[in-house]
Amino acid sequence: MAAFGTEFMPKMALARFENNKWSDAELVSSDSISMHPAAHVLHYSSTCFEGLKAFRHEDGSVHVFRMDQNIKRLAQSSRFLYLPEIDEVQVAKMIVDSVAQFATEVPVPPGSMYLRPTHIGTEAAVGKAAAPSDTSMLFVLLSPVGDYFTGGAKALRLLLDETGMRCAPHMGMIKSGGNYASALGPITKAKAEVQADQVLFCPNGDVQETGAANFLLIDGNEILTKGLDSSFLHGVTRSSILTLAADMGMTVTERDLTVAELIERAAKPEVEAVLSGTAAVLTSVGTFIHKDKEYKVGTGKPGPIADKLRQALNDIQWGKAEDKHNWLTKIV
Numbered sequence: 463m464a465a466f467g468t469e470f471m472p473k474m475a476l477a478r479f480e481n482n483k484w485s486d487a488e489l490v491s492s493d494s495i496s497m498h499p500a501a502h503v504l505h506y507s508s509t510c511f512e513g514l515k516a517f518r519h520e521d522g523s524v525h526v527f528r529m530d531q532n533i534k535r536l537a538q539s540s541r542f543l544y545l546p547e548i549d550e551v552q553v554a555k556m557i558v559d560s561v562a563q564f565a566t567e568v569p570v571p572p573g574s575m576y577l578r579p580t581h582i583g584t585e586a587a588v589g590k591a592a593a594p595s596d597t598s599m600l601f602v603l604l605s606p607v608g609d610y611f612t613g614g615a616k617a618l619r620l621l622l623d624e625t626g627m628r629c630a631p632h633m634g635m636i637k638s639g640g641n642y643a644s645a646l647g648p649i650t651k652a653k654a655e656v657q658a659d660q661v662l663f664c665p666n667g668d669v670q671e672t673g674a675a676n677f678l679l680i681d682g683n684e685i686l687t688k689g690l691d692s693s694f695l696h697g698v699t700r701s702s703i704l705t706l707a708a709d710m711g712m713t714v715t716e717r718d719l720t721v722a723e724l725i726e727r728a729a730k731p732e733v734e735a736v737l738s739g740t741a742a743v744l745t746s747v748g749t750f751i752h753k754d755k756e757y758k759v760g761t762g763k764p765g766p767i768a769d770k771l772r773q774a775l776n777d778i779q780w781g782k783a784e785d786k787h788n789w790l791t792k793i794v
């Protein structure tokens with residue numbers, strides 16, 4: 463299968479905000495979009511997006527996972543970027559209709575259909591460096607994806623970065639393009655200099671998240687992660703995993719975590735560390751790199767509790783376990 467997110471369905475749902483209202487959504491070709499070279503998004507990064515997945519069950523039915531949460535977050539991102547207010551009902555319909563259109567193309571597990579709703583400012587106005595775009599475009603791209611871990615899951619090497627920041631502190635909870643551009647320098651440097659797979663941003667010792675995933679520590683029966691604040695992205699996978707951990711009787715702790723505590727706890731053989739996000743669900747971390755030293759996390763290998771939590775989430779997504787929390791929206 464092609465690299466994650468490089469293959470697309472030929473059509474996508476698209477709506478425009480013009481003259482203070484949303485147009486009806488249309489199903490258009492996904493090969494290209496047309497906008498003015500002065501479009502606000504191209505100069506001032508008025509852009510936000512979502513990532514969610516549709517899954518095929520054994521009976522052939524297709525279900526989208528936690529669509530309401532992703533639409534809420536898109537509305538929040540749009541609001542913080544002063545993009546036009548999205549119509550949440552319309553966006554839900556765009557997602558449902560486009561997935562229904564391509565329902566037969568949704569891969570079987572461990573594959574899925576990755577959905578990428580995107581909202582961009584389109585006003586042709588380079589003079590609006592300090593003013594919002596009055597017009598925008600919202601579309602939902604569909605990308606069939608395979609198993610994220612082709613070639614087997616391996617534990618990641620993570621650089622703990624106490625000096626840099628992923629993005630400006632007031633941008634943390636916005637899923638916006640500029641934040642990824644902002645994190646690219648430190649990540650590229652960490653890959654080249656210490657062969658890290660990712661950077662865990664810990665400004666002034668405060669453990670936050672990586673470039674595109676949340677961070678969780680598992681220590682025996684306790685699962686620990688930073689409490690929600692405006693400095694980082696509130697992942698839907700993070701919240702789902704915490705819910706499932708609580709269901710299993712684990713102690714869920716949401717609080718600030720320092721680099722010092724992280725390194726100290728990592729020395730215990732039973733400790734596991736994971737990254738959470740829609741694309742990979744849960745990815746194990748085997749090594750922390752900090753100030754030219756390397757620390758094994760627990761055994762340094764993917765651990766049994768991460769496996770159990772990932773399986774519990776996959777079982778719901780794949781229709782193999784009861785959807786107790788009503789996380790799935792049936793499409794067909």
Ligand SMILES: *Cc1c(COP(=O)(O)O)cnc(C)c1O
Pocket residue numbers: 513637671672673674675676695696697698699700738739740741
């Ligand atoms: C998307 C994203 C996540 C994970 O969010 P999910 O809703 O779990 O996919 C975490 N951090 C950042 C910076 C992200 O962009």
